[in-house]
Structure formats: C-alpha cells, structure tokens
Amino acid sequence: MGKRVLIVEDEKNIVDILSFNLNKEGYETLEAYDGQAGLQLALEQNPDLILLDLMLPKMDGFEVCRSLRKENRSTPVIMLTAREEEADKVLGLELGADDYITKPFSMRELLARVKANIRRNEMAAAAPQAAEHxxxxxxxxxxxxxxxxxxxxxxxxxxxxxxxxxxxxxxxxxxxxxxxxxxxxxxxxxxxxxxxxxxxxxxxxxxxxxxxxxxxxxxxxxxxxxxxxxxx
Incomplete structure (x- = not known):
C-alpha cells in the first residue's frame, strides 16, 4: 500500500496538480478544501504526510496544525503559503509544522520535501534505543x-x-x-x-x-x- 498524502488546499487547480504529480510518484492522495474537513480527514485517516495551506475557509492552517498537535498526532506537516512574511513561517513552525514551502514552488522541490519528511518520520519511529541514553x-x-x-x-x-x-x-x-x-x-x-x-x-x-x-x-x-x- 502506497504512502498517503493529505492535501488541504482550497484552490482546486492546485489540488489537481498536486494529486496528479503525487500519484505519478506512487503516493495515494486525500483531498480537503477547507480546514475543518482537512482536520477531520487527518484525524480519521492518519495520513503519512499533510500538505497544508495556511489561508483556508472555516479554519485556517495554523488552527488545523495546532489542533492536530493537541491530539498528539506527529504526522509530518508541510505548510503551503503564498505569503512571504517571516512571522507566518515562525508561527507555523512553532505550532508544530515540520516545514514550509512558498508558492509558487517547483514540483521537484515539493516532491523532494514530501519524500524526505515521510522518510524522516519512518526513521524516527523505527530507530532503536541508543546505547547511550x-x-x-x-x-x-x-x-x-x-x-x-x-x-x-x-x-x-x-x-x-x-x-x-x-x-x-x-x-x-x-x-x-x-x-x-x-x-x-x-x-x-x-x-x-x-x-x-x-x-x-x-x-x-x-x-x-x-x-x-x-x-x-x-x-x-x-x-x-x-x-x-x-x-x-
């Protein structure tokens, strides 16, 4: 079974492009077009990674990330944002996001970050206990x-x-x-x-x-x- 990526993004054309390219790389995708639906899918389906837009209807990406971490979910989160403000990135990282990528982004870079974050999460879960504790x-x-x-x-x-x-x-x-x-x-x-x-x-x-x-x-x-x- 392929790794599952949840895309939470309110622009359908971006969702379609992301889904197409992720599917080509062997990932399964889930899609949500507002923050509430995205949070519900994240909690119910437990995806391997979440691509999370910041500016969303009903619940913004910051609140989705905050709510997810309050539920002790460690799913990797990559924020998608069209805004360059450093404060947004700092706040997102502080709330528990793992990374951010600023629109417009290259698909090659996004796919590399998806792969790296999923791999890092798997390595952390599978790491044996260190001899030096x-x-x-x-x-x-x-x-x-x-x-x-x-x-x-x-x-x-x-x-x-x-x-x-x-x-x-x-x-x-x-x-x-x-x-x-x-x-x-x-x-x-x-x-x-x-x-x-x-x-x-x-x-x-x-x-x-x-x-x-x-x-x-x-x-x-x-x-x-x-x-x-x-x-x-």
Missing part, C-alpha cells in the same frame, strides 16, 4: 529515550524539529555544520534542493528557548560564513 553537556541534557531536552534540570518545550536540531548539533559539539548540511542531516533532504531559511528560523526559535540571551548565544553558536555549532 543521555547526552550530558553541562547545563544542557538530552534524554534520548524520551526525546526530551533539559536546561539546568528544567524541561525545554521543543518541537520535534527543534529537538532533532539540538540533538544533532549536541552529538558533535564544536563541529560546524553549514545550513545545507543541516538541511540534509536534520531535515533529511538528501541532495538538498531549495532555500535554507528554514534552518535560520529553526535556529532562532531554538535559541529563544535554550539561550539565556538569544541575542548572545552560548550554546547554538554561529560561525560567520560557515554555519552553526553546539558549544558545550
């Missing part, structure tokens, strides 16, 4: 079994993407990773296509939760012109 990095600790992060013994409220980002960086402290490398290793975009702004948004949100002063980070540090690294 905790990473203790001074003031920052990671519980690998519970997929939880702590600072000074207090739990950090991280999204799945933020946890994966800090875990990857913290597992190799001091090593600098470019944005493209992070897109490949954390976002699981093999042969990465697209822009790297998602990395900067995720790092900024992570710093707001982890750092004493996000403007002067101690843990998630920028190496100018090269990328990011974790400083224990």
């Amino acid at each position: 905790r990473l203790d990095l001074g003031r920052i600790q990671l519980d690998l079994d519970q997929m939880a992060a702590y600072k000074d013994g207090q739990p950090l409220e991280l999204t799945q993407r933020e946890y994966e980002l800090i875990k990857f960086l913290a597992s190799q402290p001091g090593k600098v990773f470019s944005r493209e490398a992070l897109m490949e290793h954390v976002w699981n975009y093999e042969g990465y296509v697209g822009d790297v702004r998602a990395v900067d948004v995720a790092v900024r949100r992570l710093r707001e939760k982890v750092e004493d002063d996000p403007a002067s980070p101690q843990f998630i540090v920028t190496r100018r012109g090269l990328g990011y690294y974790f400083s224990a």
Whole structure:
C-alpha cells in the first residue's frame, strides 16, 4: 500500500496538480478544501504526510496544525503559503509544522520535501534505543529515550524539529555544520534542493528557548560564513 498524502488546499487547480504529480510518484492522495474537513480527514485517516495551506475557509492552517498537535498526532506537516512574511513561517513552525514551502514552488522541490519528511518520520519511529541514553553537556541534557531536552534540570518545550536540531548539533559539539548540511542531516533532504531559511528560523526559535540571551548565544553558536555549532 502506497504512502498517503493529505492535501488541504482550497484552490482546486492546485489540488489537481498536486494529486496528479503525487500519484505519478506512487503516493495515494486525500483531498480537503477547507480546514475543518482537512482536520477531520487527518484525524480519521492518519495520513503519512499533510500538505497544508495556511489561508483556508472555516479554519485556517495554523488552527488545523495546532489542533492536530493537541491530539498528539506527529504526522509530518508541510505548510503551503503564498505569503512571504517571516512571522507566518515562525508561527507555523512553532505550532508544530515540520516545514514550509512558498508558492509558487517547483514540483521537484515539493516532491523532494514530501519524500524526505515521510522518510524522516519512518526513521524516527523505527530507530532503536541508543546505547547511550543521555547526552550530558553541562547545563544542557538530552534524554534520548524520551526525546526530551533539559536546561539546568528544567524541561525545554521543543518541537520535534527543534529537538532533532539540538540533538544533532549536541552529538558533535564544536563541529560546524553549514545550513545545507543541516538541511540534509536534520531535515533529511538528501541532495538538498531549495532555500535554507528554514534552518535560520529553526535556529532562532531554538535559541529563544535554550539561550539565556538569544541575542548572545552560548550554546547554538554561529560561525560567520560557515554555519552553526553546539558549544558545550
């Protein structure tokens, strides 16, 4: 049985194009044209991934994503938006979306992101327990079994993407990773296509939760012109 992708989009021509191309790649598709119907299908059908437009009738994409995560559903969500405002992307990621892509987008890029997010979710579900169950990095600790992060013994409220980002960086402290490398290793975009702004948004949100002063980070540090690294 093929992987199922739920498309929640109110423009029928976009739904038709997405369905056609996803079907060609072997995916089954479900379609919803408003937020309420999209949320209902997501909860009832448990798709492998959701393509979620932000501007929807009845319930916008933000509320759909928020409601989905309140139900403890970890289905990967890629936001579709025609708007370039950074605040929209930050809010969507904060509510638990895994990624975003801005219209107009290339079908090649969208299909690559669909494949990568489904694969990453499968890998996370199938990953064996690590022999080393905790990473203790001074003031920052990671519980690998519970997929939880702590600072000074207090739990950090991280999204799945933020946890994966800090875990990857913290597992190799001091090593600098470019944005493209992070897109490949954390976002699981093999042969990465697209822009790297998602990395900067995720790092900024992570710093707001982890750092004493996000403007002067101690843990998630920028190496100018090269990328990011974790400083224990």
